[in-house]
Amino acid sequence: GAGVSQSPSNKVTEKGKDVELRCDPISGHTALYWYRQSLGQGLEFLIYFQGNSAPDKSGLPSDRFSAERTGGSVSTLTIQRTQQEDSAVYLCASSFWGSPGELFFGEGSRLTVL
């Protein structure tokens, strides 16, 4: 498709389980971002990938969170041993190098931890 694709759109899991969220960015976009949007909150930066550079992981809230980007394209955000406070919408975005701040967002993956 032409836009950023995220899956699953909805995920319900039990506390303590691991979850994986997938993001397929727009073809040709070198930058990929993960943000978290909690109920009534703004967007919290999690991690940023730019080309082959080391990712900026400064926003990851704990070591239970990790992300990888394979082949400079698809990215997976993994949350281990999920907690109820991890419940949120996880947003992925991508952009061209040289287009500062012009992010194209997916529709998000809504995670509910019971």
Added chain:
Amino acid sequence: AQSVTQLDSQVPVFEEAPVELRCNYSSSVSVYLFWYVQYPNQGLQLLLKYLSGSTLVKGINGFEAEFNKSQTSFHLRKPSVHISDTAEYFCAVTTNAGNMLTFGGGTRLMVKP
């Protein structure tokens, strides 16, 4: 590091009235500023941006914003709103090409008939 403050969490307004959504930022270096809109049950999309040049920038759907460096503000305005403008609006800032975008807490615009 940079930060963004959106002073109003909710703004109710009647249809065809003007609206201003306020945004202030903090940064020790030059910034690029953005407004994003999130319609109900949709992803975020770029509304407008300020990179350099004219401080008054125009975006989609009749919105405009003015960069005021002395007041560190980037308020969003529309002279006449429509029901369809009901959405969450996010102000955002970055400082370099390719760096992550820092968002404000969002303002929910509620347009009433």
